[in-house]
Amino acid sequence: MDRHNRLGEEKISSLLFQFSMPAIVGMLVNALYNIVDRIYIGNIKDIGKLAITGVGMTLPITTIIMAFGMLVGIGTSATISIRLGQHKKEEAEKILGNAFVLLVIISITLSILGIIFQDKILSSFGASPNTLVYAKEYMTVIFYGTIFSMVSFGLNHSIRADGNPKMAMMTMLIGAILNTILDPIFIFVFNMGVKGAAIATVISQVATTIWILRYFTGPDSMLKLKKENFKLNKKLILSIFTIGVSPFSMQIAASVVQIIMNKSLTSYGNDYAVGAMTIIMSISMIFLMPIFGINQGSQPIIGFNYGAKKYHRVKETVKYAIVAATVFVIIGFLVIEIFPAQAIGLFNRDAEILEVGVNGIRIYLSMLPVIGFQIISSNYFQSIGKAKVSMFLSMLRQVILLIPLLLILPKIYGLNGIWLAGPISDFTSALITAILFFNDIKKINK
Structure with missing residues (x-):
């Protein structure tokens, strides 16, 4: 079976695994460059x-x-x-x-x-x-x-x-x-x-x-x-x-x-707050990189089947991608919430870093379970050729919502305001993404 026939006919779960696994490995390896540096430096x-x-x-x-x-x-x-x-x-x-x-x-x-x-x-x-x-x-x-x-x-x-x-x-x-x-x-x-x-x-x-x-x-x-x-x-x-x-x-x-x-x-904090955030972002990369790998793997499958008007296969691919991504982020969420000190301590065990970092990671990544859905759904729009919608949704979580929240919330809540900016941005962007995503799926169903 040639590549085109595979994309249009082979079992979706098998295809998604074959296309995503090399990309997941690649993304994780790429992330290791920075993470390993920070572990040793810390x-x-x-x-x-x-x-x-x-x-x-x-x-x-x-x-x-x-x-x-x-x-x-x-x-x-x-x-x-x-x-x-x-x-x-x-x-x-x-x-x-x-x-x-x-x-x-x-x-x-x-x-x-x-x-x-x-x-x-x-x-x-x-x-x-x-x-x-x-x-x-x-x-x-x-x-x-x-x-x-x-x-x-x-x-x-x-x-x-x-x-x-x-x-x-x-x-x-x-x-x-x-x-x-x-x-x-x-x-x-x-x-x-x-x-x-x-x-x-x-x-x-x-x-x-x-x-x-x-x-x-x-x-x-x-x-x-x-x-x-x-x-x-x-x-x-x-x-x-x-x-x-x-x-x-x-x-x-x-x-x-x-x-x-x-x-x-x-x-609103101190030098150690920056160090704690550096560690928090490094830990989040470990759980987010597989999602970007799933994105890369699902994109050609969604795009091909959308072009071929095999919409049932498009929906099935997106469903499997969202489920796989959500499993990764839920595992990440549980690790962070149950073992925050151990996760931060991998990078640095100083009492000041641990105190700021444990509080920060629990708040900042508290909406991690919804991020998988948001990222995969944004990629869905790119895969079907709606690049503007995809770019808007990608920018929404990390720029459009996050920058104003980072400027406003610390003035009210101090350092906790910075930690709160993350989950508020994550939840709001996931909600807006869900509205646009399910509206588009309704059009496909028609």
């Missing part, structure tokens, strides 16, 4: 609680770097897929060559600006004199390695477009495993602290960059990275940016939220 003797807060202050910057990686990476991947579908292999290779050059130029620009202005940037993002030293120590190394971060992240999307999702997953596995091995060596054995964590991350990114470049210049790839395609073409750049601007905007918005949150946490 456990550095004597300075762990301030060090993890310093790294928390760098999140908006690393998010911006990732945004540019998505702008080029996702835009390139989608454009290459379209050209290959049109049997325009040479043009697809030109797009790949242009993407590589764009990633190099943008990363070098970001590195130079970051190194020159990092003190001002970090201070304006909320870093205090106590945490600035650790934030700067971490980011200086990351800025020097930005070129490897962006090239590896950006071009890995193109490996999928080249028809090799397993190789794309292997790329992330190599980076995450290497980072996990090198972190304790540089942090504890070489006694390099926060700088050691950053060096381990950059070395891992160098390794994945070499792996990807070897793939696109070796015999395994269909598309080849060629020097003659490095000359930038305005039309090709525009086609990349047109598609990549949506995920880029989402990441920039996420960075703005992180900046507002860090400044609010510093104003």
